[in-house]
Amino acid sequence: MSLHTPYDPQNIFARIIRGEAPCYKVYEDEDVLAFLDLYPQSPGHTLVIPRRSAAVNLLDLETGALCRLMTVAQRLTRALVEELQPEGVQLAQFNGAAAGQTVFHIHVHLVPRYAGQGLGIHAAQEADPDALQALQARLVRRIAASS
Numbered sequence: 001m002s003l004h005t006p007y008d009p010q011n012i013f014a015r016i017i018r019g020e021a022p023c024y025k026v027y028e029d030e031d032v033l034a035f036l037d038l039y040p041q042s043p044g045h046t047l048v049i050p051r052r053s054a055a056v057n058l059l060d061l062e063t064g065a066l067c068r069l070m071t072v073a074q075r076l077t078r079a080l081v082e083e084l085q086p087e088g089v090q091l092a093q094f095n096g097a098a099a100g101q102t103v104f105h106i107h108v109h110l111v112p113r114y115a116g117q118g119l120g121i122h123a124a125q126e127a128d129p130d131a132l133q134a135l136q137a138r139l140v141r142r143i144a145a146s147s
């Protein structure tokens with residue numbers, strides 16, 4: 001997939017937005033949806049996506065939607081830090097297959113980083129559903145209590 005590939009409305013994140021595929025949702029508003037990565041690179045790995053933009057990557061996204069996306073990314077990063085107490089948080093956003101993008105609906109990765117723990121391989125190992133559910137419950141509570 002090149003940087004200029006057309007948007008495919010059947011991509012997995014578009015299906016999640018439409019409610020056609022499940023996700024471990026942690027936050028939503030009218031512009032932005034956030035859910036746990038199914039193949040996390042660390043505990044708490046969260047994906048933040050625009051809900052109303054058919055944007056493959058950063059080149060396509062309207063400035064207003066980008067601002068909303070990053071505003072929510074900051075809020076969720078704060079909540080992740082409060083709840084999970086990582087020593088660091090890595091934000092990542094890949095554009096084009098050559099850069100590592102595998103799902104072609106723009107998204108931001110929030111990856112908590114824990115001292116002494118390396119980063120898991122990208123999109124490689126599916127997490128235990130019970131662990132994801134438990135994390136989801138903690139994060140939903142924490143995010144709801146944040147402003």
Ligand code: 5GP
Pocket residue numbers: 012023024035036037038039040047093094100101102103104122123124
């Ligand atoms: P990208 O490689 O495009 O930057 O990131 C796509 C991310 O989506 C990967 O981290 C991958 O683990 C995650 N992912 C792929 N399929 C699914 C899915 O069906 N559900 C969820 N929640 N995450 C997914």
